[in-house]
Amino acid sequence: MDAVLGSRRLLRAAYPILRPWQRLSPVTPASVTHVSSHAQEQPREKNVVYSSFPSMALPTQDLPHLLYERLQKWRHLDAMECSVTGRKYTYGEVLDKGLRFGGIVNTFLPPASSSASPEEKIRTVTFFSQNCPEFPIFLLGTLATGATLATINSNYTAAEVARQLAHSEAGLVVTEPLLEGMVREALVKLGKDLPVVVNGVSQQGYPNVRDMLDDPARPFCDLVQTHPEDMAVMLFSSGTTGPPKGVQLSHRAFTSNLTFFTHPKIFPYHPSKEGEAQEVVTGLTPFYHVNGLYLITLIGMYQGAKVVSFPAFDPVSYVRVIREHKIGILHLVPPILNFLTMSDKVTSADLASVRGAICAAAPVPSTTSKLFKEKAPNPIIFQEGFGMTEILGSHMTPLDDERLGYCGKVVPNVMAKVINAEGEALPEGERGELCIKSPSLMTGYYKNPTVTAQTLDAEGWLHTGDVAIHTDGFFSIVDRLKELIKVKGFQVSSSELEDVLLEHTAVADVAVIGIPDDRAGELPRAYIVRSSSSSCSEEDIHGFLKERVAEFKQLKGGVRFVDALPKNQTGKVLKRELQELAAKEG
Incomplete structure (x- = not known):
């Protein structure tokens, strides 16, 4: 009983905002203490990459x-301000x-x-x-x-x-x-x-x-x-394949990732302190996305930063906010990075306050990041990271070890490996599927144990579906096993589009692939086999999709009609051959 009363006194001291009639549920002292993660206290496995930073004590x-x-x-301090109103x-x-x-x-x-x-x-x-x-x-x-x-x-x-x-x-x-x-x-x-x-x-x-x-x-x-193991947030992700699924993220997933992903030698924010200037950052990435909800909103709250939110991208107001609010850290995705780098609407003087940039959602060509750094008038640390809805953040470029073209090193308390088709961990320099083990992994896909078991193995490794290599602890994403198309950083499931298109009476068979695009990263393109009696056009297909899927899922890479799709002996579509065909078509 004394322990519970003591805990209540602690809560009243910690949360003076709470009024007398706001009764707090009793908590035990354990709820406000920390325990060490054991992730890196186990014997080290061959070809598994461990963080170069010591494991951190995690909240409970x-x-x-x-x-x-x-x-x-x-x-x-200000928490969030709308850039428009x-x-x-x-x-x-x-x-x-x-x-x-x-x-x-x-x-x-x-x-x-x-x-x-x-x-x-x-x-x-x-x-x-x-x-x-x-x-x-x-x-x-x-x-x-x-x-x-x-x-x-x-x-x-x-x-x-x-x-x-x-x-x-x-x-x-x-x-x-x-x-x-x-x-x-x-x-x-x-x-x-x-x-x-x-x-x-x-x-x-x-x-x-x-x-x-x-x-x-x-x-x-x-x-x-x-x-701590109860579900805090459900975000939707296509995972490694298929339509969007509800990702169960526990309280522990967030509290642990907030702790180790904001390690002072990794994360660039200046934590707010009494009498010191407050970090001000851009909040353009949608809050329904893991980057917007976690990387911008929750980390901003955890570090005491001010976020300037944008309901949508407007080039003029975006540049104005950077300049007037003296933004120190820019949260970017490749299309916004391209805009800042290439647009005449953005001058070197507009970037005078910027000292760092975090780019996520898709790999960044090192040539683009170099041009951005050259355009800024002051030295900028350009950080790439890796994460997924299912794992939050796992990799980040250290503040003292910038290496362009890589998505960084594993952060504290996280392990990573690259495996072959047999599940064996590969040495550095060899390509394979990236797998992650972390205290902040999802609990699973909501009410979908089959797909959960396909993604989280029995040993606790999450299989990302991304093909990676690593050298000197730095990882690079070089390909994808999963059939997902990345449009401006958003996941588009090829199988979801295929299922919708097969509802059209004129479509006998279809395969959707992503084709490269300088502005969007990738765009969906459909290869369609018409029904024998059909003469449907590309315009018919676009009109059919318009009311059925979101704008970023539309077939902006085009529609191609073919006599047959390339398939193997088991009937699986050989999308690699379609990619080669698309490269020839341009």
């Missing part, structure tokens, strides 16, 4: 308790409004009884919106109640939104005025009437969540204690 509390403990240190919130407001949003969640989705099964206790809040400065409030408030936050790509069609709402078993939807019509259409397709709140004035009669957050009469939620 859940994600909202960790964040509340950190955010108290910079309550007075100027609407912004301090960390103190994020803490307060987060707990009020938690109260809203509990109103719509009352917590299950203590006797309920683990599955019955899962409550899912779905975020379907462009980037907005309220996102940290929605994220923190959801987690504070013990519920799960799921996200949906804001470019999705109503059919795609409906499928994802169903798969995540959404109980409450948070959207924006621009997309509320899409939500209503998706709910009609789903045959459900879920509660919806809108971040702004609704044209459909839904509650304005911003007004609700400003209502002082609306109660705060209790900050509940959640088991």
